[in-house]
Amino acid sequence: MLKYIVRRLILLIPILFGLSIFIIVLVHALPGDPCSSILGEHTSPDRLAACRHGLGLDKPLYQQYFDYMAGVFRGDLGTSATNRVSVVTSFLTRFPATIELSLAAMVVAIGVGVPLGIAAAKRQGSVFDNFATVASLIGISIPIFFLGLLLAYVFGVWLHWLPTLGRVNLRIYDFSHAGTNFLLWESLVINHNIPEFIDVVSHLILPAIALGTIPLAVVARITRSAVLEVLNEDYVRTARAKGLTSGRIDRRHVLRNAMLPIATVIGLQTGLLLGGAVLTETIFSWGGVGSWLFQAAVDKDFVVIQSGTLILATIFVLVNLTVDISYAYLNPRIRYS
Amino acid sequence: MATNPVALKQVLDEPIKGSSLWRDAGRRLFHTPSAMVGLFLIGLFLFVAIFAPLISPYDPTAGNIIHKFEAPSLQHLLGTDLQGRDILSRILWGARASLWVSILSVTLGLLIGLIAGAISGFFGGWVDFWLMRVVDIMLSLPGLLLTITIVVFLGPGLNTIAFAIAIENVPIFARILRSSILGLKESDFTTAARSIGARERRILLNHIMPNALTPVIVAATLALATAIVDAAGLGFLGFGPQDPATPEWGTMLTDTYRYLTSGAGFTALFPGIAIVLSVLGFNLLGDGLREALDPRLKR
Numbered sequence: 001m002l003k004y005i006v007r008r009l010i011l012l013i014p015i016l017f018g019l020s021i022f023i024i025v026l027v028h029a030l031p032g033d034p035c036s037s038i039l040g041e042h043t044s045p046d047r048l049a050a051c052r053h054g055l056g057l058d059k060p061l062y063q064q065y066f067d068y069m070a071g072v073f074r075g076d077l078g079t080s081a082t083n084r085v086s087v088v089t090s091f092l093t094r095f096p097a098t099i100e101l102s103l104a105a106m107v108v109a110i111g112v113g114v115p116l117g118i119a120a121a122k123r124q125g126s127v128f129d130n131f132a133t134v135a136s137l138i139g140i141s142i143p144i145f146f147l148g149l150l151l152a153y154v155f156g157v158w159l160h161w162l163p164t165l166g167r168v169n170l171r172i173y174d175f176s177h178a179g180t181n182f183l184l185w186e187s188l189v190i191n192h193n194i195p196e197f198i199d200v201v202s203h204l205i206l207p208a209i210a211l212g213t214i215p216l217a218v219v220a221r222i223t224r225s226a227v228l229e230v231l232n233e234d235y236v237r238t239a240r241a242k243g244l245t246s247g248r249i250d251r252r253h254v255l256r257n258a259m260l261p262i263a264t265v266i267g268l269q270t271g272l273l274l275g276g277a278v279l280t281e282t283i284f285s286w287g288g289v290g291s292w293l294f295q296a297a298v299d300k301d302f303v304v305i306q307s308g309t310l311i312l313a314t315i316f317v318l319v320n321l322t323v324d325i326s327y328a329y330l331n332p333r334i335r336y337s
Numbered sequence: 338m339a340t341n342p343v344a345l346k347q348v349l350d351e352p353i354k355g356s357s358l359w360r361d362a363g364r365r366l367f368h369t370p371s372a373m374v375g376l377f378l379i380g381l382f383l384f385v386a387i388f389a390p391l392i393s394p395y396d397p398t399a400g401n402i403i404h405k406f407e408a409p410s411l412q413h414l415l416g417t418d419l420q421g422r423d424i425l426s427r428i429l430w431g432a433r434a435s436l437w438v439s440i441l442s443v444t445l446g447l448l449i450g451l452i453a454g455a456i457s458g459f460f461g462g463w464v465d466f467w468l469m470r471v472v473d474i475m476l477s478l479p480g481l482l483l484t485i486t487i488v489v490f491l492g493p494g495l496n497t498i499a500f501a502i503a504i505e506n507v508p509i510f511a512r513i514l515r516s517s518i519l520g521l522k523e524s525d526f527t528t529a530a531r532s533i534g535a536r537e538r539r540i541l542l543n544h545i546m547p548n549a550l551t552p553v554i555v556a557a558t559l560a561l562a563t564a565i566v567d568a569a570g571l572g573f574l575g576f577g578p579q580d581p582a583t584p585e586w587g588t589m590l591t592d593t594y595r596y597l598t599s600g601a602g603f604t605a606l607f608p609g610i611a612i613v614l615s616v617l618g619f620n621l622l623g624d625g626l627r628e629a630l631d632p633r634l635k636r
Contacts, residue, residue, distance in 0.1 A: 018474040274482075309486075
């Protein structure tokens with residue numbers, strides 16, 4: 001097992017190398033550079049050249065690539081061309097916000113999607129099953145930004161039930177001196193401040209639902225079909241014939257075997273979550289990685305785009321590795337060597 | 338029937354009709370209610386996109402600022418937007434932008450992806466190895482970010498959006514075609530065709546390709562749905578057509594977003610529903626096709 005993990009991690013290296021080349025070539029092949037964004041349209045060619053020289057953009061591409069990669073190996077992912085903040089610093093302050101949002105979205109997706117899928121499968125062909133099928137198809141078809149706006153309008157502007165902007169009420173609570181940017185953790189475990197924790201949670205609800213709905217629908221659909229398949233297996237009939245309670249059959253026989261495709265989908269959805277975070281974080285003014293990289297793209301901030309994409313791709317690949325490893329736990333017939 | 342010798346003879350004299358893969362699939366598709374709903378929604382979408390100039394009640398670009406953010410009424414069935422333009426007309430015209438982006442992006446993605454996938458699948462060896470590594474790399478990129486980056490650098494507009502989405506689709510189509518070709522190369526019917534002396538060319542075109550393309554057709558249908566969502570998302574973020582004379586559904590949602598807390602009407606509702614319905618149409622059809630084209634599910 002350990003051998004398998006190590007081999008997968010080694011295989012990751014060429015992919016990341018290839019990715020770094022792909023991204024740097026892509027970004028430089030496309031027209032425009034950060035200097036034209038920083039200095040604006042009405043600038044002199046001299047200032048443009050000076051700026052380009054300052055950022056090292058006048059060097060040949062391979063030289064830029066080697067300089068960049070040399071930095072990466074020293075743990076230096078570069079500094080932003082627009083605000084001169086190091087990419088690592090920006091990432092570390094913003095990533096906790098995205099983790100909290102993505103985890104909350106996954107809790108919504110799995111917490112609702114798996115039970116919904118099981119319930120639909122067990123009542124195959126019923127009104128409830130048809131309703132769940134139609135609902136999950138609509139869930140897959142609804143764009144994040146539309147759902148986000150709808151939620152913000154109904155629960156924020158109209159009903160005034162939940163806040164729609166930011167991660168916390170900045171007029172009351174101050175996290176600027178907190179050790180980490182995990183506000184759920186900081187408010188509950190470090191500060192023991194229950195009203196503060198509730199405020200953080202209330203800010204999290206709408207973005208999490210907006211981001212979690214598509215994974216929810218996908219998980220529900222996959223769960224339904226996986227459970228349906230398992231329900232027809234001989235061993236389920238045997239278990240029933242033995243007189244096991246239906247709860248036990250569900251937990252020990254059906255769900256355990258249906259977990260495999262469900263786990264695959266959960267892994268794949270994580271990559272989509274990172275993409276969807278761009279839109280969700282924009283709508284709800286959530287200071288996470290998504291809105292940061294979006295701004296970097298708008299500013300044509302080469303270094304941030306390169307490094308940010310590399311980090312996110314690494315996370316995505318690692319998540320899928322974790323999913324692959326979890327197969328061995330979920331299905332004892334799978335043995336990695 | 339067997340008791341009636343005349344009828345029996347009739348049955349025996351009839352040439353055996355092979356029902357082709359496509360006819361079978363078509364028959365199954367037309368018996369799936371959800372796929373029919375999908376086809377209906379797509380039909381509606383196409384109709385609206387094509388006949389927008391004839392059916393829209395107002396000029397989609399003509400606005401009267403005095404009538405901004407009006408609620409739906411008999412004059413304006415779906416109300417008016419920030420600049421007092423008729424929302425219904427803008428939705429009808431906006432279908433053209435979505436249709437254009439989705440078709441262009443999927444066609445372009447298919448063109449490049451299928452060539453890469455076919456080369457990879459047929460030739461194998463080191464060509465296959467390197468092509469698939471490129472596919473691996475492209476698939477490990479967070480999708481929407483790649484699209485946004487490309488659009489930012491190439492400039493906003495429908496064509497650049499379509500191009501960016503096409504790039505995102507290429508590795509998906511390439512991988513699907515390659516894996517189905519690899520599976521079919523080893524299949525029994527290929528061996529059977531070869532053993533009765535069929536030429537490689539015939540095996541390739543008549544046996545492998547039609548079967549290898551079925552998963553691609555499903556993926557392409559679903560990609561049309563994703564393209565509409567992604568294009569609207571990019572429009573929402575401000576990368577849509579910059580000419581206000583070209584209505585685009587995602588861009589129409591931006592107004593609501595900007596003036597959400599300052600008492601604007603929820604003008605995002607109807608363009609949003611238009612996006613959901615057209616995306617739902619392609620998703621339903623894709624699902625139906627997946628089941629109809631799977632010969633193992635033959636009824």
